[in-house]
């Protein structure tokens with residue numbers, strides 16, 4: 001088959017010679033032959049499709065390494081690679097969308113922030129009633145979870161590695177100052193940032209190397225009408241509202257990302273040997289910049305019941321059982337006890353932690369149970 005000069009090939013694939021030279025330098029598309037005397041590049045006609053694929057992958061925003069990988073794969077594997085790339089883009093966009101929604105929601109509710117801005121919240125005073133419980137379970141030698149509930153902070157952290165216990169304790173400890181701060185409307189963003197930075201640093205200060213030690217952190221900060229959610233790892237937050245149980249966090253696990261990318265079904269995931277392998281967590285010492293937790297602002301309604309739990313509960317009990325136990329327990333303390341007992345009745349393979357909080361109309365019940 002006849003070779004094409006770079007000019008002829010460029011015309012045929014509607015890319016500029018400059019783009020083709022760039023692709024060559026970036027090792028995205030090598031000419032079929034380079035004349036050793038003149039240095040002229042020659043392309044084979046069957047490279048037309050590859051040139052077009054590279055151009056479109058660049059338009060898609062795929063990084064160079066990804067394009068090289070796709071180019072080296074058979075079509076079916078290349079298709080899977082592109083699907084996985086796009087799922088990661090969407091997950092990233094979803095995190096940014098949540099952050100944007102958080103900011104819009106926050107700024108819409110700062111009183112007097114704009115002339116004529118009508119606060120859309122009614123002025124009903126709400127309060128929290130809460131309980132926290134953490135248990136070693138029946139198999140593990142020690143408890144590396146930390147669970148905490150205070151007037152404003154609800155938190156569950158699941159430490160891992162030899163320094164897992166101090167890591168989870170430090171992450172939660174770093175949030176407790178929020179219980180003592182007056183949460184002025186104009187300071188919520190900075191207080192949350194302080195909390196996230198503080199927890200990240202606290203874990204680094206007490207834990208061992210980042211490739212061994214770290215912790216998850218799922219926390220809610222009560223603002224009086226809303227709950228600010230801070231989340232990293234595979235601990236979870238659920239909302240029980242109007243009889244329905246809703247998972248309001250996204251697991252940062254390798255298996256969940258495989259589900260998101262369409263490589264695994266949720267059914268296959270429950271039996272996956274590496275289902276607890278984390279994609280993100282607060283790392284120990286010596287890591288590159290720590291990944292940032294998800295941040296969300298969640299409107300609370302009177303009658304809501306929230307559950308924060310470690311994976312020692314959510315991987316052991318099906319959601320139907322969690323919903324039934326949460327629904328039938330009269331108080332947060334009874335709910336937390338029932339959930340921990342149920343996990344242990346199922347073998348208690350892992351540390352198990354539960355924080356349960358009810359949102360009540362102010363004055364309708366004791367604050368702490």
Ligand code: MN
Pocket residue numbers: 158310311312350351
């Ligand atoms: Mn665990």
